[in-house]
Amino acid sequence: MNISTISRQGLLVFLTAALLTGCGQNAGDKKATSTKDADSSDKPKESEHTSVAVLPVVPVKEMRLDRVFQLPGELLAYQNVPIHAKVEGFISYIGVDRGSVLKKGDRMIVISCPELDQKVKEAEAKVSAAQASYEQTVSNEASEESKKVEVNAKLESDQLTLSRLIEAAKTPGAIAENEVDIEKKTVEADLAKLQSIASEVKAAKALVLSEANNVRAAKNVVKSLQSMTAYLDIRAPFDGVITERNVHLGSIVAVDAQRRDEPLVRIQQKDILRLVVAVPEDCVAGLKDGQVLPFSVPAFLGKVFHGTVARLGYALDVKTRTMPVELSVINKDGALEPGMFATVDWTVSRPYKTLFVPSPAVTSDLKGTFVIAVADGVCRRVDVTRGQSMGDQVEIVGNIKSGDLVALKATDELKTGNKVETRMATDKDMQKAMKKSSAGGE
Structure with missing residues (x-):
């Protein structure tokens, strides 16, 4: 092998190495550029001719809050009366037992007292x-x-x-x-x-x-x-069913003024039931008599029953901050039983309109909760109080009015005085912002 051949081979190796190095660098630059673009996809875009960011915005809307909460409740007999002896003696007749269905005035027990x-x-x-x-x-x-x-x-x-x-x-x-x-x-x-x-x-x-x-x-x-x-002749005080019996023929009965002893029998009215619900403070707005609400019970999976708001507590329990509310439930077929647990679809309708924005438009930091209002291309932080949610919208109260524009995605990187270009947020922007908000992203 001569010197000329060796020189040509060396040159070929050098050119090949240089070519591979250039390709690797080009691929790295493309990868870095792609990564940079991905990282900046959620940030306001830069204009091609200026350094001002393009920010998706949404208008503040004025709406009436209408939201459904699921609240636990308990079904109770409309009337639940323990029958005690008023006179001492012994049972000479008993004509009822657990499950006996009675009409008002039906004889239940006779006590003898010579x-x-x-x-x-x-x-x-x-x-x-x-x-x-x-x-x-x-x-x-x-x-x-x-x-x-x-x-x-x-x-x-x-x-x-x-x-x-x-x-x-x-x-x-x-x-x-x-x-x-x-x-x-x-x-x-x-x-x-x-x-x-x-x-x-x-x-x-x-x-x-x-x-x-x-x-x-x-x-x-x-x-x-x-x-x-x-009092020796005890009769049913109303139409109902016997749910408890504690005496038998010949049982001695005594008078207990404090009613600490078990009752002779217990009668409950079941054709109408009371559905008792402890309503939280933030769910009492717009509540009124006559409102019909759906509810369900575990015993009848998939079946919906209805109750009518009949008795309001008109005061909150200071310990639980809840107001007891009773719904009347018609139970003519006797399907529902006193003591059942119920889940009520409680509708909250605020009696006046308030302001709403998409939930990603509201965020919090150490200073408080805020939105980013945008007017004439200038950002302004507005402190707000967060209310209740209604779908993907959240209620706010602050120095802002209906029709004002706010950033779709509030962040503390947007400072008061920052200049931006705005565009109305699209459905795709909304979906993306909601997805990131629900995932806890910024």
């Missing part, structure tokens, strides 16, 4: 005695009144005689001198007797009144005892 029956008889005997005593005093009063009439008549007769004697005495010798004096004494005696009889009549009247009160009191005792006997 002692109470005896008390009624004794009270009735006292009424008879008081009545007899009353009648005797009435008779005595009548007798005294009769005596008073007789004495009064005698007094009038004696007074007439006295007046005639006085007139006759004016003629000398017509009558004896002592006849007038005798008649005066007679009239005085009549007056004294009349006063005595009047006192006796007054006493007789007072005694009659007293005996009348005794009769009335005795009758009230009988009436009270008879009312107690009515």
Whole structure:
């Protein structure tokens, strides 16, 4: 091999190496450029002729909040009454058991109490005695009144005689001198007797009144005892079903004023149910009576029931910051049971309009929550208060109005005074921003 051949081979190797190096550098430059473009795809684009960024913006909209929350609730019987004994005794009849369906007035339990029956008889005997005593005093009063009439008549007769004697005495010798004096004494005696009889009549009247009160009191005792006997016959207070029974035929029952013992039976009204929901403070806006809301229960998967808002708490529990609300649920077929757990689709409708922007347009930093408003190509940070969400929109309150433009994607890199070019955000921009926002990206 000569020197010329070696030189040509060396030159060929050098050219090949140089070519490979150039290709590698070109590929690296393209890769770096691609990476740089990808990194800057989410940032405002630079204009081809200026250094001002192009920023997607959206208008602030004024809308009425209308959102559905899922709130837990509990179904309760419309009426739930534990039946306790009012009178001590023993069960002589029981005609119901758990699951018995009753109409109002149906007999459930009869309690026997011989002692109470005896008390009624004794009270009735006292009424008879008081009545007899009353009648005797009435008779005595009548007798005294009769005596008073007789004495009064005698007094009038004696007074007439006295007046005639006085007139006759004016003629000398017509009558004896002592006849007038005798008649005066007679009239005085009549007056004294009349006063005595009047006192006796007054006493007789007072005694009659007293005996009348005794009769009335005795009758009230009988009436009270008879009312107690009515408690021995226990009947259904309303249409319902027996859900609990704790006594049997012959069971001894006692009276517990504090109702700490188990009830004899428990009756519940099921044809109407109460759906009780603890509504959070931020969900009470726009709530009103008569509003119909759907709900579901685990026992009937996929089936939707409805309840009507009937009773509002009108006050929040200071511990839980919730307001109890009751819905009336018609349950004629008896499918729903008291005690069931329910999930209510609670609709919140604010009674006035507020401002909304897409959720990526609102962000927070150490200074607070804000949006980036853009006017005449200049950015301005606007502090806002975040409200409730409605779909991909979020409610805001701040120094901003409907129709103002804000950056679709708020970031602390956009400072007050930054100049930008704007364009209305497209659906693709919205989808991309929402995707990054839900993923926690910037």
